[in-house]
Amino acid sequence: TTLLPLSIQQYLICVLITCLLYVVPVLLFCEMGPLSGIVFINNNFFLISGMIIILFLYYENNRSQALEFNMRTKKSNYAKTLSALAENLEDKVQRKTIEFETLEIKFQQLYENINDDIVLLDQQGTILHTNKRFAKLIEQNNKQTDSLSFLSCVHPEDRKHVDQALLIPLSRGENVTEISFRLQFPSQKTVSIECNASIIKKGSDNIGNQLLLRDISERIALKSELFASFQAEQYAQESIILALANLAEYRTAQAGKSLEKIREYSRILAEELTKSERYHSHITEEYIGTLYLSSILHDIGKVGIPDTLLSKVSKLSEEEHEIIQQHVIFGGDTLKSIEAQTTGQNFLVMGKHIAYFHHERWDGKGYPQGLKGNEIPLSASIISLVDAYEAMTSPRSYRKAYSHKDACKIILQEKGKQFAPDIVDAFWIHEKIFEKIKLSE
Numbered sequence: 001t002t003l004l005p006l007s008i009q010q011y012l013i014c015v016l017i018t019c020l021l022y023v024v025p026v027l028l029f030c031e032m033g034p035l036s037g038i039v040f041i042n043n044n045f046f047l048i049s050g051m052i053i054i055l056f057l058y059y060e061n062n063r064s065q066a067l068e069f070n071m072r073t074k075k076s077n078y079a080k081t082l083s084a085l086a087e088n089l090e091d092k093v094q095r096k097t098i099e100f101e102t103l104e105i106k107f108q109q110l111y112e113n114i115n116d117d118i119v120l121l122d123q124q125g126t127i128l129h130t131n132k133r134f135a136k137l138i139e140q141n142n143k144q145t146d147s148l149s150f151l152s153c154v155h156p157e158d159r160k161h162v163d164q165a166l167l168i169p170l171s172r173g174e175n176v177t178e179i180s181f182r183l184q185f186p187s188q189k190t191v192s193i194e195c196n197a198s199i200i201k202k203g204s205d206n207i208g209n210q211l212l213l214r215d216i217s218e219r220i221a222l223k224s225e226l227f228a229s230f231q232a233e234q235y236a237q238e239s240i241i242l243a244l245a246n247l248a249e250y251r252t253a254q255a256g257k258s259l260e261k262i263r264e265y266s267r268i269l270a271e272e273l274t275k276s277e278r279y280h281s282h283i284t285e286e287y288i289g290t291l292y293l294s295s296i297l298h299d300i301g302k303v304g305i306p307d308t309l310l311s312k313v314s315k316l317s318e319e320e321h322e323i324i325q326q327h328v329i330f331g332g333d334t335l336k337s338i339e340a341q342t343t344g345q346n347f348l349v350m351g352k353h354i355a356y357f358h359h360e361r362w363d364g365k366g367y368p369q370g371l372k373g374n375e376i377p378l379s380a381s382i383i384s385l386v387d388a389y390e391a392m393t394s395p396r397s398y399r400k401a402y403s404h405k406d407a408c409k410i411i412l413q414e415k416g417k418q419f420a421p422d423i424v425d426a427f428w429i430h431e432k433i434f435e436k437i438k439l440s441e
Contacts, residue, residue, distance in 0.1 A: 019048070030057035040348050117193075120200070125150050125167050128208060150211075155190060170197055170209045170267040180216065193215045258295040258390055261437055265386040266295040268433060271380075272426040279422075282378070286346075291379055298358045298383050301331025313398045323371035331355030353377040360385050361418045373420075381420045385411065385427055388418070393438055404435040 117134035119127060127148045154162045158181040165179050176197040183191045193213045200208040270288045273279040302310065305327050309320055315325065335352040357371060357380035364372030376384075389411065392402040402410070408431050415424040427434070 008157075017052070055393060069303055117211075117215075119150065119211040119213065121150055121209045121211065123171060123208065125208065134213070138179050153183050153185070155184040158182050166195065167196060170199065172340075173199055173206055175199060183213075192220045199308050260392060262383070262386050262390055263292045263295045263296070264437055265389065266382050267292045268430050269382050269386065269423060269426045272429055273422065276422065279378070290346045290350050291382065294347040294354060294379070295383055295386070297331070297335065297351040298354045298387055299327060300333065300334060300351075301327035301329065301355060304330035311397060325359070328356055328359055328368050350377075350379050352379050356380070358387055360384065362420050364416050366418075376420075381423055387417045389434065404431075404438060 053058055068162060101383060118131045119134055120129040122128055122352065151162065151167070151265050162179075162181050166176050166181075169176050176195070179195050179197075181193065181195070183193055185191070192215070194216045195214075196212045198210050200210055201208050267288060270283055270291050274283045274288075305324055309316070309324055312320070332355040333353050335348055335355055339348040353376075356368070357376055360366035360371045360376045360380060361384075362373060362376070362381070364370050389407055392405060392407040392410065395401040408428075411419060411424060415421050
């Protein structure tokens with residue numbers, strides 16, 4: 001069957017023909033006796049048994065050949081598939097390698113050419129690696145930065161700050177953002193920088209720190225110039241305001257000092273009022289600064305009052321008193337006209353309110369409009385008490401100065417009448433400071 005492969009049907013036909021070739025001649029040409037019949041049957045039995053054995057062997061051989069053929073086919077298919085996969089994998093690996101190399105080149109270019117400085121530190125604060133920009137600043141190449149402490153690059157005056165605000169938090173595994181300090185390089189050049197620092201992790205372990213350093217020297221220089229310009233403008237503004245205020249008070253020898261004290265008094269009262277929940281959201285630092293600036297404009301309207309009335313020693317007539325009261329209108333209108341020609345000048349708005357209403361009374365018996373209680377602007381209520389205290393404790397041509405004790409007594413008596421109760425309370429808390437300022441003249 002190996003030499004001449006046959007199907008099972010073909011093999012059965014061959015067996016049948018073989019049997020017939022043996023049986024037919026025997027039946028036709030041989031005489032059959034008892035012994036011959038036994039021999040005949042015996043021969044047929046062995047013939048048929050041999051054929052069956054050969055058939056079984058043929059079947060097994062055929063099955064094993066089919067199995068081997070299938071295995072060879074599968075092996076060939078697997079080999080082709082593996083070959084295709086290997087070629088595809090090799091192509092992908094090659095493409096990814098090219099991509100990674102390209103990305104590495106781009107990253108290296110970005111790393112080296114970035115406008116910021118990059119420094120890698122170990123957990124002890126020793127420099128492990130830097131980009132070329134930073135290495136150039138410290139006048140060393142990347143290899144020479146080994147074992148160099150980052151703190152050695154920090155300005156001596158800032159090292160404690162950097163250690164506490166940067167290195168210690170990093171050692172605890174905390175990222176740090178927007179910390180500012182100065183670096184000092186071998187050339188003695190000092191650079192102001194802003195630092196953002198992050199932890200470098202490998203798995204769950206911290207293996208180092210990355211610092212991103214941005215030069216903010218120019219920003220700080222511009223900020224300083226802007227601040228200096230602002231201060232100069234502020235000083236010029238205050239000088240003009242003080243000059244205007246002194247214009248109204250020039251007849252009095254103590255005018256300048258009086259105005260300085262008035263704005264100190266007003267600042268003290270405003271700061272005390274901020275401690276009250278009622279005024280906390282209203283009186284801000286900006287409000288206090290504006291009050292400090294505009295408080296001295298309260299009597300600017302006196303420039304419109306005749307000198308003979310302001311310096312009169314004897315008692316004023318009712319008509320003369322009404323003329324002097326007009327100074328609040330003159331002052332308020334003057335500042336109102338200036339305000340209309342400018343924008344963004346809060347001190348003019350507050351100064352206008354103070355000039356108009358600093359002679360109003362808490363009980364509504366003041367002038368010019370007879371405002372009562374909270375109808376009076378807070379700034380005007382503060383200056384009302386401050387101006388009264390300064391007037392009482394200063395000498396006039398027609399009387400001596402009141403003592404601090406007498407002035408305090410009068411102010412307490414006028415609580416809820418002439419003066420706002422909250423402002424009187426604030427004054428009483430700081431009356432010793434008022435006395436100290438008064439005695440310093």
